[in-house]
Amino acid sequence: MMIEERKKSRSFQQKIIASDLVVVGGGLAGTCCAITAAREGIKVTLVQDRPVLGGNASSEVRLWVLGATSHMGNNNRWSREGGVxxxxxVENLYRNPEGNAVIFDTVVLDKVVSEPNITLLLNTAAIEVEKNPDDTIASxxxxxxxxxxxxxLKAPLFCDASGDGVLGFxxxxxxxxxAESRDELGEKFAPSKDYGELLGHSLYFYSKDTGKPVNFVPPSYALKDITAIPRxxxxxxxxxxxxxxxxxxGGRLDTVHETEAIKWELWRVVYGVWxxxxxxxEFPEAxxxxxxxxxxxPGKRESRRFEGDYMLRQQDIVEQREHSDAVAYGGWSIDLHPADGVFSEKPGCNQWHGKGIYHIPYRSFYSKNVPNLFFAGRIISxxxxxxxxxxxxxxxxYGGQxxxxxxxxxxxxxxxxxxxxETQRMKALQQRLIRSGQYIPGFVLDDKKNLVHQASLSASSELRLNELPEDSLLKTLDPAVAxxxxxxKGELPIFTVHAQATTVTAMQVELRTCGKIGSFTPDVLLEQKTIDLVEGRNCVKLAFKxxxxxxxxxxxxxxxNPAIKLHFSPKRITGVLSVFNHINEAVSNYGKQTPPDDIGxxxxxxxxPQRRPQGENLAIKMSTPLEDFGVENIRNGVARPTDRPxxxxxxxxxxxxxxxxxxxxxKTIRTIVLKFDTDxxxxxxxxxxxHPENVMPFCVRNYVLRxxxxxxxxxxxxxYQTMNTIRLHEPLQTKRLTLEVEHPSERVPAAVFEVLCYEN
Incomplete structure (x- = not known):
């Protein structure tokens, strides 16, 4: 038993921690930042003011993680973010395909505590900054x-990934x-004062069927008149x-300092709704x-945005402007919400998509006036x-990485x-990112240390795609399919498909490509054909000039054309995909985007695409095979489909x-990196x-290196993982390395994106 005499005052116990990088904020941006740095050998202190990691993705808020893929509701094919x-x-999908937020907490925490170079401080809030005379942060x-x-917490470098920018502030x-005015940056979509200049907070609830009647007595603070909510x-x-x-x-309030008031209002709404x-x-089923x-x-959307040496703007997104210092990309729609939120007469969001993914430059990730301060997450420039x-x-x-x-x-x-x-330093950064699994649009891995570049390559076989064989699966041509x-390069093969018509009709066929190589909006019409069909089965040959x-x-x-059914194939192949002109209202996809003329x-x-288990390819034959699946692809520097598989x-x-x-x-080999297709x-x-599966159907499950x-x-x-990094216990001396793989299934041939071999 410890008895301490009375004192006039006391101080809390103090601990000093020195590291190479302090990351304030344990959302996914801060977490991925910390893991990336720690794996490269520097000491990181990760500070999180909540009991769990993940921020808005954690069990405290329970928002799903999304990025450029946008629920598969846009034209950004193969755009899920790479790296950490x-x-x-992928790990969460394997462990938790049901989408349990508590399990997701464990997945994220597991990744952090597995890194010996990370010191994790949970339930710890940054409250004060000490600076050096040169304006850098000292501690x-x-x-x-x-x-x-x-x-x-002392370090030469700091990263603010706190969401509200506590460290930056x-x-x-x-x-x-x-919001910036329309004139300041030339952004035609800049909102009016009436619409509002800040996005608000959200708060969710879960319900459960108990199998027996349940009464509910609302708390006194529940919203009494639900019709106060226009929707x-x-x-x-x-x-x-x-x-x-x-x-x-909360968009009309101070979304930092009035967060507690915003939370109470959201509680009023949630309990009033329930x-x-x-x-x-009105709901007997409840x-x-x-x-x-x-x-x-509450899950926060917007508060402070910090200024770097470049401010990303609307034109960068819509025009897909290229930046020589690109280190990340985005692809979610420009998604603004009315500041009055649930109490607004306006729609809950106003989403406008770009034609493809866009660069985010490095200059947006650090402070323009605090020299050793990085930003990550929603507070970047x-x-x-x-x-x-x-x-x-x-x-x-992705930016955090x-x-x-x-x-x-x-x-x-x-x-x-x-x-x-500086040019060479930026190139080095980009190359390190790409090697670690981070795709940067338009950039390729040019790694002179990769021994595969000095080797000759051969394979037991290479896919020569001449047919996606039909099965008993028929789908009505509604919606349109491509x-x-x-x-x-050069001439196209003659394509053959089989169409089943319920009556005499005509089938409209088009050949399209994309206006920008590497994007997937088929906005360039090359040829059109009208094919007359008889009732029943029709063999259609398509010869394009x-x-x-x-x-x-x-x-x-x-x-x-609802009078036509097309045959589809159960065969799935890396880099081959069917897409549909369907509607996904959740992301403001109504088949065609038709914006007003004056918003840029x-x-x-x-x-x-359709989600699996749907999303089968169209059954089609080619007069000459498609042959872009060769072994040389494993060293072309790109580890996902872009303008080719x-x-x-x-x-x-x-x-x-x-x-x-x-x-x-x-050659002496110590490290081998294999990159597989996790869709x-x-x-x-x-x-x-x-999700319908916990392992992606394209992923090589079993392999042997000899x-x-x-x-x-x-x-x-x-x-089941995308990237396998193999660190051998002893260096290997060999003139040949053979990778033996098994086909993932009888309907999916084995595929490998990349192989890297290093002496160290």
Whole structure:
């Protein structure tokens, strides 16, 4: 028993922690930043003011993680973010395809605590900053409410990923709050004062069927008159969780300092809504439902945005402007909400999509006036309009990874963040990011240390795609469908499809490509054909006159006609996809985007895949095979489909697919990196939304690596991850490395995007 005499005052216990990088904020941006840096060998302190990691994705808020894929509701094919955030989402899919938010907490925490270079401080809030005479941050004081310890965190570099920009605010970093005018940055979509200049907070609830009647007595603070919510008729007994994203409030208030007031108003709304569902008599199906969970902290959208050396703006997104210092990308729609939120007469959101993904430059990720301060997450240097797209968690996490790798280079070179803008340093940063699994549009991995570049390559087989065989599966041509195929330069083969017509009719067929190589909006019409069909089965041959100037995807489009059914194929192949001109209202996709003339947004059609178990390819034959699936793809520097599949794909008939990497002289190999296909087109929403499988059907599950004597160097069974990094216990001396893979299934041939081999 400890008895301490009375004192006039006391101080909390203090601990000093020194590291290379302090990251304030444990949402996905801060988490991915910390993991990326730690894996490259620097010491990181990760500070999170909540009991769990993940921010808005955690069980405290329960919003699904999304980024450029946008629920598969846009034209951004194969655009799911790579690197650490991909690893987290793939892991969550494997462990948690049902979308349990509590399990997602464990997935994220597991990734962090597995890194020995990370010191994690949960329930710890940054409260004070000490600066050096040169305006750099010297240390951050933080307090943990659970153990009453005050921490002094010292480092040469800091990253603010706190959402509200706590560290940036305390350090005096320049920031903005509210919308820029239309004139300042030339953004035609800049909102009016009537619409509002800030997005609000949201708070969700979950319900549960108990199997017996449940009464509900509302608390005194519940909203009494549900008709005060203009969209009250949209409430129903089936939707819960982040499907109710539009329960939003606070855009007219200070979204930092009035958060508690905003939370109370959201509680009033949620409990008033539940009272309406349970007690209005309009929802008899809710009789057995109970209110299982209500959020205790709101999910925040917008507050401070900090100024860097470049401010991302609407034109960057819509025009897909290229930046030489690109380190990340976005692809969510420009998604602005009325400031009055759930109390607004206006629609809950106003989404306008770009034709493809866009660059986010490095200059947007550090402070223009606090020299050793990075930003990550929704607080980076963007305009209010661009923020509407860049704010989502997949994009935020992707930027966090860029900052983590930038911090590594800053430590290695002993420079401050802005110094990485120099051409050669920027190239080094981009190459490190790409090697770690982060795709940057338009950039390729050019790694001189990769021994595969010195080797000759061969394979037991290479896919020569001459047919996607039909099955008994027929689908009505409603909506319109297009088959995406990777075509090489020059003439196209003759395509053959079979159409089943219920009456004499005509089938409209188009050949389209994209106006920008590497994007997937089929906005260039090359040829049109009208094919007369008889009742019954029709064999249709399509001979196009077009000669392609370069390798690219072509879209063979079959316009909507409910009198026609087309045959589809169960065969799925890496880099081959069918897309549909269907509607996805959740992301404001109504088949075609038709914006007003004066807001600076493009009009175009949406062509999107169907989710598995649907999404089969069109059954089609080619007079000459498509041959862009060769083994040379494993060293072309791109590890996902872009303007081509970028993968070695084995022939389906190959019983033992293998590729060989051979050198004229023995090589010393310590590290091998393999990159597989986990379907970058699938969004992998982290919570609420279930998934039909827990392993992507294209992913190689089982493989063996052998040396030149046939000895097994490494063997893996049950793989499900995109990137496999193999660190051998002892360096391997060999003139040949053979990778033997198994086909994922009889309907999916084995594919490998990339192989990297290093001496260290």
């Amino acid at each position: 955030i991909d690893e987290i989402l 951050v004081k933080a307090f943990c409410s659970q153990n009453s310890v005050e921490y002094v 305390l350090s005096g970093a320049a920031f903005r709050m509210g 009250y008729r949209k409430f129903n007994s089936k939707e819960y969780g982040c499907n109710l994203w539009w329960i939003e409030y 009272n309406h569902i349970k007690n209005s008599g 009789r057995n439902l109970t209110l299982e969970w209500v959020g205790t902290i 963007v305009s209010h309009v661009a923020f509407g797209s860049a704010r989502v968690m997949g994009t935020s996490a 860029s900052v983590g790798m930038a911090a590594v280079l800053c430590r290695e070179l002993n420079v401050l963040p802005s110094a990485l803008g 088959q995406m195929l990777p075509a090489t 077009t000669k392609l100037p370069s390798a690219q995807y072509v879209f063979i489009v079959f316009r909507k 947004i493009d009009a175009f059609e949406f062509w999107c 970028n993968a070695w794909v084995a022939s389906s008939s190959d019983p033992k697919p293998a590729l060989q990497i051979s050198w004229t002289e023995p 970058f087109d699938h969004p992998m929403e982290s919570v609420l939304m279930g 040396d030149d004597q046939g000895n097994v160097v490494y063997q893996k069974t049950g793989n």
